[in-house]
Amino acid sequence: MKKAQHLFVFYLLLISQLSLGNSTDSLWLHYRTIENKKVLKDYQQAIQSISIQKGSETLDIINEEVKHALNTMLQQKTPTANKNSNSLIISKSISLKSGKNSSSLSNELAQLTDEGYLIQSIEGNTIITSKTDIGLLYGTFHFLRLLQTEQPIDDLSIVQSPKTQxxxxxxxxxxxxxxxxxxxxxxxxxxxxxxxxxxxxxxxxxxxxxxxxxxxxxxxxxxxxxxxxxxxxxxxxxxxxxxxxxxxxxxxxxxxxxxxxxxxxxxxxxxxxxxxxxxxxxxxxxxxxxxxxxxxxxxxxxxxxxxxxxxxxxxxxxxxxxxxxxxxxxxxxxxxxxxxxxxxxxxxxxxxxxxxxxxxxxxxxxxxxxxxxxxxxxxxxxxxxxxxxxxxxxxxxxxxxxxxxxxxxxxxxxxxxxxxxxxxxxxxxxxxxxxxxxxxxxxxxxxxxxxxxxxxxxxxxxxxxxxxxxxxxxxxxxxxxxxxxxxxxxEEIAEEWLRLTFSTNEDFVEPMKKLLIQSRETVVKYMTPLGLHHIMDAHHHYGPGPWISKMGRPDWTSVYYHKADSIGIGFDRTTSGSNATSQYADPVAAQFNNISNTPQKYLLWFHHVPWDYQMLNGKTLWNNLALTYQEGVDEVEEMVSTWHKMEPYISKLEFKEVEMLLSIQLKEAKWWKNACMLYFQQFSDKPFPAEMEKPEKSLEYYQSLKFPFAPGIRPKWD
Amino acid sequence: MKKAQHLFVFYLLLISQLSLGNSTDSLWLHYRTIENKKVLKDYQQAIQSISIQKGSETLDIINEEVKHALNTMLQQKTPTANKNSNSLIISKSISLKSGKNSSSLSNELAQLTDEGYLIQSIEGNTIITSKTDIGLLYGTFHFLRLLQTEQPIDDLSIVQSPKTQxxxxxxxxxxxxxxxxxxxxxxxxxxxxxxxxxxxxxxxxxxxxxxxxxxxxxxxxxxxxxxxxxxxxxxxxxxxxxxxxxxxxxxxxxxxxxxxxxxxxxxxxxxxxxxxxxxxxxxxxxxxxxxxxxxxxxxxxxxxxxxxxxxxxxxxxxxxxxxxxxxxxxxxxxxxxxxxxxxxxxxxxxxxxxxxxxxxxxxxxxxxxxxxxxxxxxxxxxxxxxxxxxxxxxxxxxxxxxxxxxxxxxxxxxxxxxxxxxxxxxxxxxxxxxxxxxxxxxxxxxxxxxxxxxxxxxxxxxxxxxxxxxxxxxxxxxxxxxxxxxxxxxEEIAEEWLRLTFSTNEDFVEPMKKLLIQSRETVVKYMTPLGLHHIMDAHHHYGPGPWISKMGRPDWTSVYYHKADSIGIGFDRTTSGSNATSQYADPVAAQFNNISNTPQKYLLWFHHVPWDYQMLNGKTLWNNLALTYQEGVDEVEEMVSTWHKMEPYISKLEFKEVEMLLSIQLKEAKWWKNACMLYFQQFSDKPFPAEMEKPEKSLEYYQSLKFPFAPGIRPKWD
CATH class of the missing domain: 3.20.20.80 (Glycosidases)
Known part of the structure; x- marks a missing residue:
């Protein structure tokens, strides 16, 4: 018996590791065996049997999903049985012994939308219930997510309905x-x-x-x-x-x-x-x-x-x-x-x-x-x-x-x-x-x-x-x-996804969460800092193209949006300009109309700003532009270095895959910085600050790059 | 020790079944555990250690491939060692104790091309050798194929060079x-x-x-x-x-x-x-x-x-x-x-x-x-x-x-x-x-x-x-x-591929080999029987289009090739026609020029044949055309029925996948038969023989079908 158990554990471990190749191929749904031994034991204790309603395709799916998930995550074959306690019960109509709990459940059920669900710990069991099969399915996935991310499940009281339809x-x-x-x-x-x-x-x-x-x-x-x-x-x-x-x-x-x-x-x-x-x-x-x-x-x-x-x-x-x-x-x-x-x-x-x-x-x-x-x-x-x-x-x-x-x-x-x-x-x-x-x-x-x-x-x-x-x-x-x-x-989402997809190891989750949260600002910095926008290359939108000026219509060009000239850069959308600010409610419009109150991240979205304009850090707009582009590049380099520390926690293929992608990202971050700064320099007529790495190639070079087969171009038959 | 062994066997079994999902995803290279117990034992006996040359990327690949393959196929971790016997030795320069064998090996080696290899059983060992790393790689894959298809390996004497460069x-x-x-x-x-x-x-x-x-x-x-x-x-x-x-x-x-x-x-x-x-x-x-x-x-x-x-x-x-x-x-x-x-x-x-x-x-x-x-x-x-x-x-x-x-x-x-x-x-x-x-x-x-x-x-x-x-x-x-x-x-290739890809079970291999060998003739029958050709729909080449007559040039139409008229059908390429037969050597030309000697499979390729022409089976051309189309359809139905018997031998997903594809093939075989026979009937003006299933729709219906997004169309930029 002991040996069979051992073998079975081994078997399950293997399935979870091998059956789906790269973990990213199965998205966030590959149910790895619970890493934390204590948590695993708690789960095994809490779910000694399952009882899942049957009778529809959706309910069949729930049955399959739960069995598959528990087999691999808990390393045990959980019997289907309606026991008195330590059961996972998934059903639209729950009959409980204690009338009181049952009626409180009914009250809560009544407040759900058709897609909502309850997950409750009641009388030693874990109960997932809802008005509809789909609600049950959503509740089931929520519960499995708790296990995947190693959350406690001993005192659950979850009431969820989607906030949008x-x-x-x-x-x-x-x-x-x-x-x-x-x-x-x-x-x-x-x-x-x-x-x-x-x-x-x-x-x-x-x-x-x-x-x-x-x-x-x-x-x-x-x-x-x-x-x-x-x-x-x-x-x-x-x-x-x-x-x-x-x-x-x-x-x-x-x-x-x-x-x-x-x-x-x-x-x-x-x-x-x-x-x-x-x-x-x-x-x-x-x-x-x-x-x-x-x-x-x-x-x-x-x-x-x-x-x-x-x-x-x-x-x-x-x-x-x-x-x-x-x-x-x-x-x-x-x-x-x-x-x-x-x-x-x-x-x-x-x-x-x-x-x-x-x-x-x-x-x-x-x-x-x-x-x-x-x-x-x-x-x-x-x-x-x-x-x-x-x-x-x-x-x-x-x-x-x-x-x-x-x-x-x-x-x-x-x-x-x-x-x-x-x-x-x-x-x-x-x-x-x-x-x-x-x-x-x-x-x-x-x-x-x-x-x-x-x-x-x-x-x-x-x-x-x-x-x-x-x-x-x-x-x-x-x-x-x-x-x-x-x-x-x-942050919640980042942590959840990392734990589901890769590992619940804190040494992986914490640095990678920081990396994820930072990553969007990084892209803004090396592409369109300080409120710049729509300065990519034309048609395919791949890479920088601040020089795009001849298109079928002006609002498809880049110069329409950045309006760089000898005085400065940016689109004046205040009352003195296009007055787009007037489309916002008064307090918002007032904020955006005033350059001093406008958040720096939207500066060039709303204002045409002189190159020498002094910003919060005491430096000029021109120098800030340069330094922000440089920060973007530097931050990608930090991403590369963080990723290299993650090697122990993920598969070799996954590590290599992301490493190659980051090398492209770094190359292209530099390309954006170099191309945009060289282009804008024509207007500012100012030197690059010392902290900015000098461009590797000439503006002419960057302008000469063509990508007729970049992916995602609009269809030819359109 | 026994238990560990047991566990290891189990482990390997799992890898072979699970690691690569559908077996067809890894082509013919997923090394399943040897099914036949006797063969497995023989192999385990024959390969107790391996010795593989190192020192290049190709040699590294050979090392990895052999280790991976033996692990899963033989259910044992084969140690790297240069033992006296029961070894698998893969090396460009083989030093053997017996001078005689060594020199015979040298002679055989000399006769190989750079890509050739020897696989020889010598002095209780299995030796793979060649002049080059690539020759070794080819020899290795050949040897692994022997194992995968469960061939005897105790007395090998294989000398192989590719016959084309x-x-x-x-x-x-x-x-x-x-x-x-x-x-x-x-x-x-x-x-x-x-x-x-x-x-x-x-x-x-x-x-x-x-x-x-x-x-x-x-x-x-x-x-x-x-x-x-x-x-x-x-x-x-x-x-x-x-x-x-x-x-x-x-x-x-x-x-x-x-x-x-x-x-x-x-x-x-x-x-x-x-x-x-x-x-x-x-x-x-x-x-x-x-x-x-x-x-x-x-x-x-x-x-x-x-x-x-x-x-x-x-x-x-x-x-x-x-x-x-x-x-x-x-x-x-x-x-x-x-x-x-x-x-x-x-x-x-x-x-x-x-x-x-x-x-x-x-x-x-x-x-x-x-x-x-x-x-x-x-x-x-x-x-x-x-x-x-x-x-x-x-x-x-x-x-x-x-x-x-x-x-x-x-x-x-x-x-x-x-x-x-x-x-x-x-x-x-x-x-x-x-x-x-x-x-x-x-x-x-x-x-x-x-x-x-x-x-x-x-x-x-x-x-x-x-x-x-x-x-x-x-x-x-x-x-x-x-x-x-x-x-x-x-036939050799069919059997080899089936064994490599799906199973070595004879109950699978034999019927499926028949199915494969028959399948090409089946397609000819339901698409272009009796020497018909180029009667598909235009541009995408999907489905029947014998009516295609208006294209940029005549040799892109279908009517150019089938030349159906009130008298008969087929392209006269004999001396009385285009005289394409004259491009063949005399005996071939003579055969194709004479309608009686022309194989029926090429009949309409070389001759314009009257609808009433009496063929070998005593029936008219028209009736033969109808019956051959019908045979094509019937044979696809047989393929479906054979496939249903194969369910026990393959994975559920693979079974279902091919089942769905066969249902498309059957539908389209009928489409070809119906569309072509209705179209040609306009010229023959004869009834369909009773054995032919009547078309489900009208000729107008088949002619109305359009497939602007059929896959594989020539690029728009060309």
Missing amino acids: IRVLNHWDNLDRTVERGYAGFSIWNWHTLPEYIDQRYIEYARANASIGINGTVLTNVNANALVLTPSYIEKVKALADVFRPYGLKVYLTARFSAPMEIGGLKTADPLNSEVQKWWQQKTDEIYRSVPDFGGFLVKANSEGQPGPQNYGRTHVDGANMLAKALKPHNGIVMWRAFVYSEHDPSDRAKQAYSEFVPFDGQFADNVLVQVKNGAIDFQPREPFHPMFGAMPQTPLMMEFQITQEYLGFSTHLVFLPKLFEEVLQSDTYRKGKESIVAKVVDGTLHNKKLTGMAGVANIGTDDNWTGHPFGQANWYGFGRLAWDPYLSS | IRVLNHWDNLDRTVERGYAGFSIWNWHTLPEYIDQRYIEYARANASIGINGTVLTNVNANALVLTPSYIEKVKALADVFRPYGLKVYLTARFSAPMEIGGLKTADPLNSEVQKWWQQKTDEIYRSVPDFGGFLVKANSEGQPGPQNYGRTHVDGANMLAKALKPHNGIVMWRAFVYSEHDPSDRAKQAYSEFVPFDGQFADNVLVQVKNGAIDFQPREPFHPMFGAMPQTPLMMEFQITQEYLGFSTHLVFLPKLFEEVLQSDTYRKGKESIVAKVVDGTLHNKKLTGMAGVANIGTDDNWTGHPFGQANWYGFGRLAWDPYLSS
Whole structure:
């Protein structure tokens, strides 16, 4: 008996170490054996049997997940039995002996949303319960996470409901499997072999999303192709929806506004035309016949060349409400993007979304969410929060974050984005006085909204490790956790993810947590310090391109944004300039209008500042610019050195992989510093401070670099 | 001791089962524990210690491979020691006690090529020896293959040298990572992250190729982009070459003929222009400075719109010899493709390569290989052998096979291609009388050629299982084995691969071997029976398209090839027709000119045959056509049923994966039958025989199907 036990322990140890290759291949869900012996013993003691409800696909998934997880984490085969104590009980209806506890449980259950759950230690058992199967699944993953991260489980009293309703990934995936702004290989949707062939990845994808509470996925690019709405593709979408359903993941599609013409044979796509309206109604009905829980449409209209209602003299409201009407009978929603800017509008691009949308407040149908990017330009390493947040009290606004690193070094730069997301969510809009933070707009509490949501542009692709950079997984993970609870701190998320993914060893977790938390500021420093923005190379957005000046339209250039001249640098968005500051609530506007009150991190976003301007540290703007770029480079060097100390705690392959990626990041950090400083020096006409390492090459060299095959470029058929 | 042993056995068993997920992910190289207990005991007895030479990267690889393989296959940790007997000795210089054996070994060694090896049982030891490190590596993989397939190893006397010199994969991979005619995801070359980032896949790729004797890889598409010859890409190529070198794998590139203009700033690419010649010399020298063992160039010139010497009124000889001269000082070679056909040549496309190249026999430089596709059209499911084979006694001809299934159902159809390759290699050209088979042209023995080679257009991509269909691996494997020895039988290869990849259980191997061997004929039956060819849909080549009639040029249509009319069907290539038969040696030409002597499998390739023509089985051509299509479908149904019986022998995931793929294959086999028979019925005006299942849809329906995003389409930038 003893020997068999020994062998079994050994067996489990092996499975946990070997079955899944690199730990990053299985994301945050490879259940390693509990490292701490004391904790392991406590867990083994606390979970001597399991009792899990059966009777649905979702419940089957929970059964499998728990058995798999406990086998490997606890090194014991936990019997299924309904014992009196030391049991893990997962069930929608819990019958307890003590009437008192049971009724308190009922009260707490009643307060949950359909996706919420309770995890409670009652009468020596651990109970996970909820109103729905999906709630149980979420609760199960929460509980397993406690074990994975070695938290105490002897006195649990967890009551959780998601704080937002719609928690979706936006895949900018094209039907040819290229991914716009994708840096992790290609689209995981293999449209050609669907519907018959169900790639194992589809299942792993759904499971990973469920584990962090993501409940929807928009399969296709916002620069949309109408073909996905034709019968042969709807059949493929149905196949994916069938796989995703038991994981609580709804499918959404992008609706190309001109689809009625392109695939419907109509002569117009005018949203007020009755034939057009009928076409969308029938098309929507057709989709719901195949996918009864279809989530709805995401639409990019009249932006960057996409068709939309304005092509027919109609408004965003006309367009969105037409689609909303078609979806309404099926409980579907429209996510209508506010990311619009027109080449015919000579005003500051930063102002356009607000100008165009805020006047429509209150006019959108009640199943429309307006999806707003975190900042007013376009997912820059740092932007002030978008002025639309809080400015449309009658309209549900949805947050759009970009998880894929379009402007943050693609997938070869280590950047922990939850830090960026947190900065935005914690920003105070002052729309209803102090503490009117963006998170309260997103979760609907500021203006008492029912429909709420958060979208993340996915960084997921066919790469073995899903996200190109193994640390890109932290950004997918962190997005999901913040969509569930926008008030979580980035530190919590960093620690959780590190423990889940790599190791619970403090000697690993502590330094790496510091590294993660610092990493976003580091990227800002070596790319766009002090409020600079949109100075990357054109089209592919890879590497520096502050010199970009000739494009189809001025607001696609870099010079439009940095406005460097002999006097200084920066975009004057104060009352003396574009007056974009006026789109913020008064206290915020006042702060940004005054250069002395403007946080230095936003300085050049709001002000055109003389090269000799003296900053808080007593040094000039020019010298600060140089030193900040240098700090960015230095900090990457520190990352390299921290990583080298982590070698004992991770696998050889993982160590080597990140080491190679950091060497690219360091090379490119220097490239950014050198190219930008040489370029700006033409205007400042000042020497580089001694502390800044001299550029290795000439400005001409940096300007000569071309990358026609950089990944993630927009599709050619668009 | 006993217990520890037990545990260790258990440990090894687990590694072999778990460490690599699906067995098809690690190709034919996952060393499962020997299933047969008797064999296992014999092996353990025979290999009690190992002694492997050290001192180079290649030798390190051999050491690692052997240790890893023996650990898992023999369930024992084999000590490194130079014992008197029962040792496995791997070394270039073997010192033996018995002078006699040693000298016989020396004699045998002397007869080997640099890549050859000996595996001999001498004085109770197993000895692997060769002249070079790479020879040792090949010998090691051969020996491990014996163990994997459970062959006796007690009396080995193996003397092996490859029968061809250049054994290369051709990757039609573009710099944007799309793969022309690629159906296994995208290019495994991640150019963006090279040279710093060395994907583990690069190493696994080199190892897999070394294990089957492939010694070269052309990294880029024959529809070439000159950018790969620029410094930043040469640096990336160097990084790959450095990874591949210890595995004996040389790197080649495709040379875009117009590169001197596109990246060299010249006004011409005329091969007789001295500036052009100088540019190529300097470019070649530049490449060799980074990659000292660079293999050379593969060129597609003046074909399908590619630039070439004819643009300047020069010949293929002028073009090839110019590049050959630049490569010669570095021992590089030119592989010049004979796949040419001109839209300005109204004659039969099948005749053009022969007409254009054969007159140049003897004029090519001695480091030029002319690379000839197996048939005169383009990798069809079945073609008669290319008439150029044997027709250029003064010129080294290299075989080009297509491993990727451009015309054979992409990666969702199970087709074992070594059967096709074997049919071609065994075809008798009669160029020097009977038994002048194609294999003798390829290995150089027919006309005493020194430079020999075989190229395979790779089916490799980013898919987890490398080739899209797990059985696509068999085609990569089989190509490598046939390049090494063009006389191997497809049955041998099938059995070897099945045993290596899945199981040595006879109840699995025997039925699956039958299935593999039959599978190629099955595809011919449901796609292009009786000598039909090139009747697929246009551009993407996915699915049937016998109706294709309007293209940029007639020889891109289907009607050009099947010539169906009210009288009959087929392309008259006899003396009364295009006279393509005259390009074969007399006995072959005579056979093909006579309809009664023409094998039925080539009937419609060479003859326009009346619908009522009575065939060997007494039935009309029309009925035979219908019944053969039906047979194709029926045989796929048999494949499905055979596969269902294999469930006990393989993993659940593998079983399910192939089951889904077979369901696609069956659906598409029916589609081919229905679409083609309905289309041809318009001409024959005859009813379908009762044995043929009636089409499910109308001809109009099949003609209406469009697949704009089918995979593998030619790149848009081309």
